[in-house]
Amino acid sequence: MKEYILITGASSGIGYEMAQQLAALKYNLILAARSEDKLEVMQGELTSKHGVSVHYIAKDLSIVDQAVELFNEIKSADYQVSHLVNNAGVGNYGDFIETPLEEELSMIQLNVSSLVVLTKLFAQDMVSRKSGRIMNVGSVLSFLPFPYFSVYSATKAFVKAFSETLDAELEGTGVNIISLYPGTVDTGFTTKEMQSTNLHKTKPMHPKEVAVQGVKHLLEGNGKKVVGFQNWFNSKLPNFVPDGIMMKIKKGLASQK
Numbered sequence: 001m002k003e004y005i006l007i008t009g010a011s012s013g014i015g016y017e018m019a020q021q022l023a024a025l026k027y028n029l030i031l032a033a034r035s036e037d038k039l040e041v042m043q044g045e046l047t048s049k050h051g052v053s054v055h056y057i058a059k060d061l062s063i064v065d066q067a068v069e070l071f072n073e074i075k076s077a078d079y080q081v082s083h084l085v086n087n088a089g090v091g092n093y094g095d096f097i098e099t100p101l102e103e104e105l106s107m108i109q110l111n112v113s114s115l116v117v118l119t120k121l122f123a124q125d126m127v128s129r130k131s132g133r134i135m136n137v138g139s140v141l142s143f144l145p146f147p148y149f150s151v152y153s154a155t156k157a158f159v160k161a162f163s164e165t166l167d168a169e170l171e172g173t174g175v176n177i178i179s180l181y182p183g184t185v186d187t188g189f190t191t192k193e194m195q196s197t198n199l200h201k202t203k204p205m206h207p208k209e210v211a212v213q214g215v216k217h218l219l220e221g222n223g224k225k226v227v228g229f230q231n232w233f234n235s236k237l238p239n240f241v242p243d244g245i246m247m248k249i250k251k252g253l254a255s256q257k
Contacts, residue, residue, distance in 0.1 A: 002053060005218075006030040006074070006081045008061060008118070009088030011038035014137065014185065017211030018085060018218075019046065025215070028053040030079060032070055033088070034060045055079065061088050062106045067114035071121040083218060084122045084134045086115045091152035104151045111155035119166070123175060130174035135218045136163045140183040140231045143238065147251045164224070179224045180217055182210045183231035 005022055009015040011033035019029055023046040031039050031054065039056035046054045057073055059066040074081060089111045092103055119134055126132025142160035145153035160179060167177035184204040210227050217225040226232040241249070 001078070001080045002028060003080050003082040004028045004030045004053070004055070005083040005085065006032065006122070007085045007087055008032045008070075008114075010056075011035045011042065014182065014207045014210050014214060015085070015087040016042070017208045018087070018214050021211055021215045023050040023052050023054065026050065026052055027083075029055070030074060030081065031056040032059055032061070034058060061114040062090070062110040064109055064113045064117060067117040068121070071118060075125075081122055081125070082132060084118060084132075085214075085218060086118055086134065086136045088114070089137065089155075091149065093148055093152075095148065096150045099151075107151060108155060111152070112158050115159065116162070119162075119177070123166070123170065123177070126175045127170065127173045132175045133218065134175070134177050135214070136177070136179045137214070138163070138179050138181045140181055140226065140234060142181055143226075144234060147247070160224070167223070176222060178217060178221055180210075180214050180227065181224060181231065182214075182227040183234075185210055 005027050007015050007019055007022075007029065010019050010029075010031035015031075015033070019031060019042060023029060029046065029052065031042055033039055033056075036056070036058035039058060043054045043056050046052060055077070057070055059070045061067050061070070090107050092099055092107065115136060119136070122132070123134060126134070136159050138159040139152075139156040141149060141153045142156040145157055160181075163177050163179040170177060182205065185207050205228060213225065213227050
C-alpha cells in the first residue's frame with residue numbers, strides 16, 4: 001500500500017515549505033488546510049515538478065468535528081499515513097481581558113483539541129501496524145510562557161507536555177511522537193501588534209530554514225527539537241533564572257515598544 005505524509009496547515013508558512021522539501025525527496029503527501037484554492041495549486045505544482053502522489057483535503061481544524069472528518073476521509077480513501085505533521089496553529093497577542101473570547105476558544109480548538117484528535121486516531125492505526133511517526137509543532141513559548149500571549153503560550157505548553165508523555169507511553173510500539181519548537185518565524189502568523197513588541201528586535205527565521213530542520217527531525221529525529229541556537233539557549237533560561245525575574249524579563253520583551 002502506498003504511504004503518505006499528512007501535513008496540516010500545509011498551505012502556507014512552515015507547512016508549505018515542508019511540503020515542498022518532502023515532495024523533492026519523493027515522499028507522497030496529503031495536504032490539509034482551510035484554503036482549497038491554495039491546496040489545489042500546490043497539488044498541481046508538486047505533482048508535475050516531483051512526480052509524487054499528492055492529495056489534498058480542505059478542512060477548518062478550528063472545528064474539532066472537521067478533524068474527525070479529515071481522518072475518516074483519509075481512511076475511506078484507503079490512504080496509509082506513515083507520518084503525521086500536526087503543524088496547523090494560530091496565535092494572538094494582547095491583554096487577556098481585552099482579547100476576543102471567541103478567538104481564544106477557536107485557538108484552543110485548533111492548537112490543542114484537533115491536534116489531540118488527529119494524534120489519537122492516527123496513532124491507533126500506527127500502533128496496529130507497529131510503525132509510524134507523529135510530529136507536533138510547538139513553539140519556543142512552550143518552554144517560555146509569555147505575558148500577552150497567555151492562551152497561545154498555554155496551548156503550546158500543552159503540545160510539549162502531551163508529546164513527551166505520549167512518546168513515553170508508546171515506547172516499544174514502533175511509533176514515535178516527536179516535537180518541533182521554532183521561535184519567531186517570518187509568516188502571516190505574526191501580526192502588526194506582535195511586530196511592535198521588543199520580541200521582534202531580532203530578525204525572524206524564514207519558514208524554509210525551519211522546514212529544513214523540521215523535515216530532518218520528522219524523518220530521522222527523536223524527542224524534541226528546538227530550532228536555532230538562540231531559541232535553544234532561551235528555552236534553557238528557566239532552569240537558571242528565578243521565576244519572578246524570568247517573568248519580568250518576558251513581560252518587558254512582550255510589551256509594546
